[in-house]
Amino acid sequence: MTVLALEISPDRFAAGRVAPDGSVQDVQAVPVTSRAPWNSCRDLLAEVAAGSEVISVGIGTTGPIDMAAGVAAPPDIAEWQVGFGLVEATHKQFPAATVGMALDGVCAALAEQRHGVLRGVPDALVVSVSSRISGGIIVGGFVAVGRTGNAGNIGHMVMSGYNDLCDCGARGCVQAIASTSAAVRWAEERGWKGEGFAALLAAAGAGDSIAGAAVERMGTVLGQALSSVASLFDVDRVVVGGSAASAGPALWKPLGAAVAAHARIGFLSGLRVVPSQLGDTAVLTGAGLLALPPERQ
Ligand SMILES: [Zn+2]
Known part of the structure; x- marks a missing residue:
């Protein structure tokens, strides 16, 4: 059973597998494509999941977001400027998974609290x-x-x-x-x-x-x-x-x-x-914490 973390930043998508201690491993990243960005994001997630059963995905994304709707509207990703349903799209890919999403800054704060200088x-x-x-x-x-x-x-x-x-x-x-x-x-x-x-x-x-x-x-x-x-x-x-x-x-x-x-x-x-x-792993690490059950966060 696999837990995944996904980071949406203005210029790259990164994903990795979340270990029980909250660290994110096997991280892979691809640049954001100007056309059909979700396709490259979806392929990245599939590659990191490698066919295993995904039970939870945490997403940290550049904003602004509508957290209740699971939508991000980043100005740097043209096709998503009007809002893209990240949570719904992720859920479609992994129907058995719970999917959580938060702003990149919130994820970075969670990561600093758990693994960083805070x-x-x-x-x-x-x-x-x-x-x-x-x-x-x-x-x-x-x-x-x-x-x-x-x-x-x-x-x-x-x-x-x-x-x-x-x-x-x-x-x-x-x-x-x-x-x-x-x-x-x-x-x-x-x-x-x-x-x-x-x-x-x-x-x-x-x-x-x-x-x-x-x-x-x-x-x-x-x-x-x-x-x-x-x-x-x-x-x-x-x-x-x-x-x-x-x-x-x-x-x-x-x-x-x-x-x-x-x-x-x-x-x-x-x-x-x-x-x-934490270098450039802060947001991804925080996204991973979103995906863990509360007692392990
Ligand atoms: Zn402004």
Whole structure:
């Protein structure tokens, strides 16, 4: 009897088998195809299941989602922008399985709580910063899911004084300013010629002034946003995952400086912002926890 975990991210599908201890094994991944994305996802699940009887599937997906309906509507996957019934499609493939679905940030929070740096930490914020910014909020040991399953969506918090257009339709969202792709775009608009966030970081480290300013702007805005959310939920730990986790001092110095400048109220004096150590497995691991029976989560 097999338990599967599935991750839907903006650019890849990943799936693996969930072991009794909650770890995800035999992980395979494929890029998101622009046409018929469910077909490649379905084939991936079939390959990982390898003909065994699947009794449970946990799905962690980029949002927004409608958790009650089992629908995800990620803007990066064109055919699914209007909403795709992930839970129903998975159920069709494995009729005997129970299928659970949660937002990627919620899954990352579950994973940090069980397998990451938040073991024994009851109040925390988990944020993933890559081309998208998602998050999960843990208060009193529980991960908040919200009314529709989208709690923790820190990417659409509005930052005062910024006018960057977000693909949600608003201006000044954290994601529109401080995602990796937003930082690259900001640098390109000012004449930087490299390609991608890793190159931007390398250029910043090598002293390129435009790249340095772009990464500093990103870190400053992230630090401001994290300080606001830490105050709102009275947490003392923030875990940053995604590409930002391994971005090094070019990003973490301005981020830390912004936290020091803005998280000044007394009850935040012990606030620590730390990188995730789960790498790119956080969401998949959390999806796996969704699929386990409650006593093993
Ligand atoms: Zn937005």
